[in-house]
Amino acid sequence: MKRILVVTILLALLSGCSGNWGWYVVDPTTPTGAANLRFLVSGAYNTILMSVTAICISVVVGLFIALPGLSRKRSWRSINRVYVEVVRSVPILVLLLWVYYGLPQLSGLTLNVFWAGVLALALSDSAFQAEIFRAGIQSIGKGQYEAAQSISLNYRDTMRYVILPQAIRRILPALGNQLVYMLKMSSLVSVIGMQELTRKANELVVSEYRPLEIYTILVLEYLVLILIVSAGVRWLERHMNSEEA
Amino acid sequence: MTHPASLITMCNVSKFFGDFQALKDVSLDVAVGERVVICGPSGSGKSTLIRCINRLEAHEEGDIVVDGVTLSEDAETLNKIRGSVGMVFQQFNLFPHLTVAQNLTLGPRRVLGLSETNARARAMKYLERVQIPDQADKYPRQLSGGQQQRVAIARSLCMEPRILLFDEPTSALDPEMIAEVLEVMTELAASGMTMIVVTHEMGFARRVANKMVFMDKGEIVEVGAPEDVFTAPKSPRFAKFLQQIINH
Numbered sequence: 001m002k003r004i005l006v007v008t009i010l011l012a013l014l015s016g017c018s019g020n021w022g023w024y025v026v027d028p029t030t031p032t033g034a035a036n037l038r039f040l041v042s043g044a045y046n047t048i049l050m051s052v053t054a055i056c057i058s059v060v061v062g063l064f065i066a067l068p069g070l071s072r073k074r075s076w077r078s079i080n081r082v083y084v085e086v087v088r089s090v091p092i093l094v095l096l097l098w099v100y101y102g103l104p105q106l107s108g109l110t111l112n113v114f115w116a117g118v119l120a121l122a123l124s125d126s127a128f129q130a131e132i133f134r135a136g137i138q139s140i141g142k143g144q145y146e147a148a149q150s151i152s153l154n155y156r157d158t159m160r161y162v163i164l165p166q167a168i169r170r171i172l173p174a175l176g177n178q179l180v181y182m183l184k185m186s187s188l189v190s191v192i193g194m195q196e197l198t199r200k201a202n203e204l205v206v207s208e209y210r211p212l213e214i215y216t217i218l219v220l221e222y223l224v225l226i227l228i229v230s231a232g233v234r235w236l237e238r239h240m241n242s243e244e245a
Numbered sequence: 246m247t248h249p250a251s252l253i254t255m256c257n258v259s260k261f262f263g264d265f266q267a268l269k270d271v272s273l274d275v276a277v278g279e280r281v282v283i284c285g286p287s288g289s290g291k292s293t294l295i296r297c298i299n300r301l302e303a304h305e306e307g308d309i310v311v312d313g314v315t316l317s318e319d320a321e322t323l324n325k326i327r328g329s330v331g332m333v334f335q336q337f338n339l340f341p342h343l344t345v346a347q348n349l350t351l352g353p354r355r356v357l358g359l360s361e362t363n364a365r366a367r368a369m370k371y372l373e374r375v376q377i378p379d380q381a382d383k384y385p386r387q388l389s390g391g392q393q394q395r396v397a398i399a400r401s402l403c404m405e406p407r408i409l410l411f412d413e414p415t416s417a418l419d420p421e422m423i424a425e426v427l428e429v430m431t432e433l434a435a436s437g438m439t440m441i442v443v444t445h446e447m448g449f450a451r452r453v454a455n456k457m458v459f460m461d462k463g464e465i466v467e468v469g470a471p472e473d474v475f476t477a478p479k480s481p482r483f484a485k486f487l488q489q490i491i492n493h
Contacts, residue, residue, distance in 0.1 A: 146301050147338035147397075151352035151404050152327040161351055165342045 003227065007220065025210040026217055036204060040217055043200035044225065050114060050189065050196065051182045054121035058182075059175070061122065062129025067159075069134045080130065087127035093188050096120035100192045117189035125182060132174045136167035169240050176233030180226050187222075197221050251310075252277050252408055252439050253298060258307035260293055260463075267293045268304065269463040275408070275456075280434050281441045282450040282471075285460035286486060291443040294460070295410045298441070299330040312407055328356070331401030335413040337393045339385040345372070345396050346381040349403045357404070364403075371399040375429050391422030395429055402433075409433070411442040447490060451475060459483040 026040070027033035069080030090098075100116040103109060111119060140163050148158040168175075190199035201218040205211045253275040260268035267290050275281055283291045296302045297309060300316055300323055309316040312329045316322070340348050349368035353359040359367065372378045375395040377388075385393050394414055401409055411430065415423040427449050434440055434453045444450065450457060450471055457474045459467040459482075467474060467483045478484040 143334060143336050143338035144340065146332075147334065147340070147400075149301060149327060150299060150330075150332040150334075151400065152324055152356045153352065154324075157355045161343075161355065162340055166340075169342065 007223075011216075021213065022210050023213055025204075025208050025213050036208065036214075037217070039204060040197070040200050040214065041221065043195060043197035044221065046114070046194060046196040047183065047186050047225070050117050050121065050194070051179070051186045054118045054125065054186070055179050055182050057118065057122035058125035058129050058178075061126035063133050063164075065126060065130035066133035066137065069130065070137055080134070084127045084130055087123060090124065092120060092124045092185050093191070095124050096188055096192065099123075113189070113192050113194045116192060117186065117194050121182060121185060121189070124185075125178060128178060129175075132171050132178070133167065136171035136174075137163055139170055140166050172233065172237050172240065176230065179229055179233070183225055183229065184222065250277050251275065252279075252312055253441075254308075254310040255294075255298075256308045256310075258294075258297060258304045258309060260290075260297060260302060260304045260306075267463050268297070270307070271463075271465055272307075273458065273465065273468075275439065275441060277407075278437050278439055279456060280439070280454050281456045281458060282454035283441065283443045283458045283460060284445060284447070284450065284486070284490075285466075288462075289460040290463040291460050292412050293463075295332075295412055295441055295443055298408075298410060299327050299332055301332075328404065329407045330410060331404055331406035331408070332410045332412065333394070333397050333401055333414050335416050337385070337390075337397045337417070339393055339397055339400070341385050344382050344384055345377075345388070348385070348396060349400050352400070352404050367403055368399070371402040372396075374402065374432075375399045376425075389422060390418045391425045394418065394422075394426045398426075398429055398433075408439045408441070411440065411444065413443050413445075415444065415446060445490060447475075447487070459486065461486075 068076040099120045148162045187198035255273045258271045297304045311326045350364035353364040454471045457471045
């Protein structure tokens with residue numbers, strides 16, 4: 001309720017400064033405005049689907065990249081280092097262009113826009129996830145491993161039942177951050193033609209020529225999406241912490 | 246009392262942390278049913294010694310034979326040995342995200358392959374033994390320190406080990422909680438469990454131990470029956486240590 005109020009006031013203020021607003025393009029009371037609004041919002045599905053798919057992949061990849069980084073063996077650790085350093089130094093947009101235009105030439109494998117976007121986002125994010133997981137796992141005390149060893153748990157079970165459940169609770173805020181980041185970065189996939197929020201806005205701007213109003217709506221769309229995600233992560237944090245409180 | 250078989254044999258064991266020698270040529274025999282109390286000043290290698298027995302630390306020289314198996318790097322050997330050796334830690338090291346019952350059933354289910362029902366039944370049996378069956382569904386942080394340590398003892402017992410190692414089990418406890426933990430340990434000793442206990446609780450040692458080991462600077466300085474060493478320690482270092490501990 002409070003949020004809606006703030007947004008309304010913000011909009012009113014924005015309309016107030018200089019007279020160049022033309023809200024009619026997205027006025028829901030007119031048929032054209034309503035159609036435009038529907039067109040803008042219709043991109044949300046792809047934005048969400050792409051981001052969520054990408055983060056699911058990057059969490060799994062990140063975990064498996066983090067594990068060798070915790071090894072006592074130098075050679076294992078260097079696999080982790082090389083992956084993290086190389087992948088996180090490539091800008092997402094560059095990676096996206098490379099995956100969409102470059103990869104087909106290299107491998108003959110052509111990805112559609114959706115999967116090219118998911119792959120680029122997931123790959124790029126996995127390096128960050130790997131570092132988050134490594135930090136989380138390293139924050140668990142030696143005593144937990146020793147206790148697990150003293151009851152003969154093997155490495156897999158120690159990770160699965162003892163270390164990771166605790167590590168994930170601790171890195172939840174960071175994972176939430178990454179999801180927010182992912183939702184925002186998915187806007188880049190618009191450049192290769194993915195029909196998501198940003199692409200829809202761009203297309204509407206071309207036909208209506210009201211960038212100010214349309215991009216303002218776009219900003220609000222991301223704002224709402226991300227507020228929902230933040231609330232979800234906070235709920236999850238509370239829920240998980242209350243379990244062991 | 247005669248002890249038919251050696252459960253643990255340590256023979257000329259040395260352990261280094263970099264240049265620092267934590268254990269110097271340590272030899273020790275522990276028979277079935279024997280209760281060994283190890284004492285000594287901090288940094289004397291007591292904890293290192295028992296941590297070598299279930300290979301939380303790897304020793305560099307000498308041999309350690311546990312229940313007929315010689316300790317080695319080999320994973321299968323390690324599993325066998327850790328299966329017969331339980332350990333109780335100074336800081337309890339309970340799994341904070343699991344309930345008491347889950348802490349107890351994790352090993353039996355994942356390692357021994359017990360069904361959930363059987364594992365739970367076993368957990369309840371040992372929780373009753375440490376006198377806190379009513380706390381089964383609480384989380385560790387809802388319990389007092391003494392209760393947590395008793396849960397940790399029960400967690401070890403659930404694996405039905407042949408030997409229990411205690412690494413300063415009461416050092417992290419408030420004074421009023423030490424008694425309840427010692428009581429459980431005394432009861433365990435009375436039931437015939439083979440135990441090696443690193444502790445400064447000399448009253449407990451006097452009551453329960455049938456072998457006292459005094460360590461200093463990585464060496465075993467003196468070994469003897471408690472009634473002998475407490476009244477007439479042979480080495481001056483042990484005599485001085487006992488005096489400090491009793492007069493503190």
